[in-house]
Amino acid sequence: MKAGNVLGRGAAAALCLALVSGCGLLPTNDAGASPSAGASPAVAAGGDASPGPGAAKGPVRQATIDGWKVYTDPDRVLSFEIPADWVVQRQVKPSQPSDNGLHLDIRDSSGKLAAELHTRLKLPKDTCSAGGVTELRVLLSEPAKVPAVASADTVDPVFVYRTLLGYKYFGSYGLTDKPAGNGFQACTVENTVNGPKSVGTYSFGTAVRNGTPAPGEKTGLLDKYGLIAEAERFLTTKHFKTVQQVIMTLQISGDAPA
Template structure:
């Protein structure tokens, strides 16, 4: 009975030997099946996505300005977009809430004298006014002072002029005064509904103003407030603006520099 068992073992060994010989592999094991692999496809290189966002353009900046004369200091905003000189005992305060009439991202500052009285405001990115003025609604105005200022203007509308510092009166039941920079004439035949103290600047500045108010109109008694400066006659206004403090105001405003 032992002989048949011996034959089966030998036969099995011969089958294994034959399988090894046919495979040509010394480590072949019965029951192994090489994994079937799909033909590999050539790798395709994925190109990096092309950025379509424009590179942010740097804003122009003012250079360092020379130190002003004795008793004066220079103010420049953090972005170096605007700069001007002022008396050393005057202060510049940011206006946190300038109210309506301005586009987003503008600069807003108030200049106070040593007594804390507001003497000028500086604004950029002012929303342009769209006032219609009928000739019979216009009020006479008078220019008391006018001088050129070296600040940028892109104004091309009818009535535009090279930027100037102006002091003007408009006549209502009294003579109302205002001063500031402008690049527009007041109106035809020295009559206007509104006198604008604004200059059309480059795109990053927009419409800007440096003066005691952005716009001046003739008021009636119900519209007059505590901050309104008015005079009974032109001569009275001239006396007021011949005083030394207005020379300081004029020098401060005409020292304005705007990055372009």
């Protein structure tokens, strides 16, 4: 396989005080959206148009998709575009292990979790036994213009949708530079990219690792299908196409501090 008007600061602060609670919505650079009703609470706001001390001084980008806005992290290390009625939130408790990384939830207009972004990931070594190998389907693989540090074990970055067969078909999508198994069978698939020092190993998608959970085991963000045709139909939906666009707009500063 060769194959990613917010309220003015004074008004936002007044609103936070009025609610007597922490504001979890991370501001974006473009005006436009308020948080969706279904969005879960998060820790203090972290995205901002102003860089922190010692941060990279790159320009704040503009949205390239009409009606969308741009999220940029406080240090301007990374940015991506989202629809005006979507929100970005800092995770209260990071769902993935990292070395002081950035952990974000991206939610659609209904509050549904559409993707997660993680940087500086520190994942345990993946193991695979002969009995753990199962059918792998690569339903979508498109080149992604995202920063990556190549090695002997990586491929050029791609945006992929892959499924593994367990008691159901379990699917996940995101950016990766990691090949899976022999292309037809695998134990797990990994949706991560080896990035520059500013982000380290990063992930932008659903499951960081896609395996085959046992019946009764939590499946997290994995999609579940009884038939592979159901997964193929999902790829034609507006929701999926929008999420793919969001992920493919990711930009990472090349000279950001490590």
